[in-house]
Amino acid sequence: LAKRLLHSMGRRGWSCGLVNSFWRCLGATVLCLGLTAPVAGQTLLNGQVANAVTKVPIPGATVKLFHGNQELGAASSDARGNFMVSCTLPRSDQPQNLTLQLEHAEFEKASLTPQAVGGKFTQQSYALHLLPRGLIHCQPGKGRFVVVGHFQAPMGVTYSELPQRIATALTYDLLTRLQKLHLQANLQPKFLACEEAKSRLPDQGKLFAQALHADVFICGNVIQAEKQFNIRTFVSDSHGLFEVPLSFINQNVDLNDPGAAELQPETHAAVLAAVAVGFEKEEKFAEGVQATLLAEKLLEVSQSKQPDLAAEIDKIRGRCQARLPHQGLLAGGGQ
């Protein structure tokens, strides 16, 4: 058992390499030695904690395991974010729901519910992601979501609540279009401003979208133009639709003009394309078709110069249409 555990720990970064401190090695060794002669009923739960956005391991996170209100064990994550909680589990043949709590000063609290049967965990290892503090309200729950994050501005340039205004403008521009098609209320995307979501690089938008369980993450920056400002918008998605964020620009706008928050039809089309992929993944193919047709219409109206986006939207629509039961209505059953 000790050999297997050491092998497993080695793979997880617990081996006593040069980079590890003497004390960490000593601790691990003591733990391993202890395990060679485990206390009756004692077992281990291990895992790794990482930043939900950057996926960088989080050291120093406190991990506690509870059965009801009773604390069964605790640990702290190491420099690689790894943790191991040793505990004695209740010896019941009935499945027991436990609670694993994670805390860190710079991150939102998180918990999950491991299960144990007959004194053993049904799953012994977990990968856990903590959201940076302040982002919890930007992760609203199930359904289709579009999150508008922080827009970087040059030093000394202030704008009032640009993400909020963009989210409000998107709500009007896209919800009205989707509601025109009688899209059910519970399937309509929600648009959320999240000023705390500060993406340092446009490429991080995808990570934010994934961490926040949003279909789309919009961020951008404000650039001083000749007379007024240009607002550059980056649209990323969590479904792998856009390998690099799509970038659009609103030129020469007054930052405090409400119209500055109105994004271009191409941006709307990109958002709808990502929402359509969300529908596709949920097997809501009819809704996927509707969203892509709307997106196509927007590109037509704007006489878009985004052929790649148009081609991508066409592909999504094709995939959704191929999965519709309506295929059976076609001559030859859609063959």
Add this chain to the structure above:
Amino acid sequence: MKRKLYLGALFAALLCLLTSAGPVAAGGDYVLEDSLEKIMQGGEYRRHLTGAKYRLAVFSFEDPQNTGLGDDVALLLARHILFSNSEFAIGILNFKQGLAPGQPGDLSYFDKVDKVAQAEQVNLAVWGRVLPVGDRLMVDTFLQLPPKSLEQNFSFYFSMPKAMGGKKLQAHMRPDRIHVQRIFLDQLGMADLAGAAGRQRHLLQAPRADAPVMAEIPRDKTFTIASVEKNWVQLQVKGGVKGWMPRFGPEFLKVLNAAEFAGGVLTRGPEGANPELTPEALAVAEQFQVMEGRLFWDPDETLLMINRWVSPERQAGSEPETQMARGAGKAPGGAAFANLKALVLIVKGVRECSRAKMAEGFSREEVKKNLREALSHSLSEEEAARVSGRIAKLLDKAPARLTERELNDFFSKKVGRELDKLARREKGGNLYFVLQEAVVAPMLDSCKLDPGYVREIANELAKASLDDPDNLDVLKNLAVLFDYLGDTERRNLAETIAGQVAAKK
């Protein structure tokens, strides 16, 4: 209790006023959230201005930047609809407060309007949004047809001939949530709008701009249009003053083009091309023309009209004669035009078939038999026997086989006279049409279209369903067409999908 009695009396008075004959206009301001709260609580909802024949809900335009012009646009639209349709009894419910979601996921916009419009059972709802963009104001106007109104006034059914199963094909106006107009007003336009709205809030002593103000128009009071003089309307406030108010036209305020269109939708049906409106408005107007009967009278012309929207003959850009744009790509309303095209092709086929049959002529004995049958549905047994006996005697003088023209002459002259006598006595003026129907309908009902022709129509419609998967008209029509073709597998599938879509809604 006293307050309840007072309100009851007020509603009774409104009801009396609105059900009385003559042009009546009524308006009332209501708080949207109050109405919504009552609707959400369930139970009985007390509708407002229930007596008016045409009831319209106008919602204050969304005004996220608090320009103050949202109320003004709503007021101007409501007044214009009222003044342009003064021969009708119209009740206008003006709802205040916003339609935007308070929180992400809250009921909003069309869905919010729909709740109120359905509870109030209005014929039409109007709402929109004003937003400053640079130094201009963007004004969007939407119309919304509640389901009941859509079914009653904007739907079309065609019964297939009995020989083809006799089932109904159907079409409903789509979109039923219509973006009618988007315009941008410059500073001058905004000032005109605010000024015009200000002049719709009080009554003047005379129909002159410089006449003294008599009174503000009280809220929640009904008023009638007492008289109209050029661009002035004299209003009589119920139990109050009578005074003058200017009326503005779309030539002065372009935003009123949307009101003209809405007024048409509410009373007469939407009117045709107007370059100030969106392609959706044109699509709705043209669908209405088709459903109103054009597809019967002139299927070929109707097909040309539909093909302007449906590929491969889709027209894009502005039409030289009307300057009206049809947009590009897929037509507004999803598969609505494709569905209408299928209907028109079926009607055209049946029409040609019945024409061919009519050219063969009508058997006198067959006509007699059908007349007896038809009359038995409209008259008492005794009366039916008497009238059909008299018509049969007249028919005996006609040739054994009548041409279409002979039959028409026979009905319009001889039978017409006989029926006129009967109509004077029985007040049964529709009998002439009943009888004509009795002769023509069996001809139509005996028509059976070539399955190959119908299959082609069904296959095209099935393709269109991929672009508008939740279109119930399309799915139900496919079920009917496949049923005729004996394609039970595809019929069952169309019915199953239609059931799933209906459940979603």
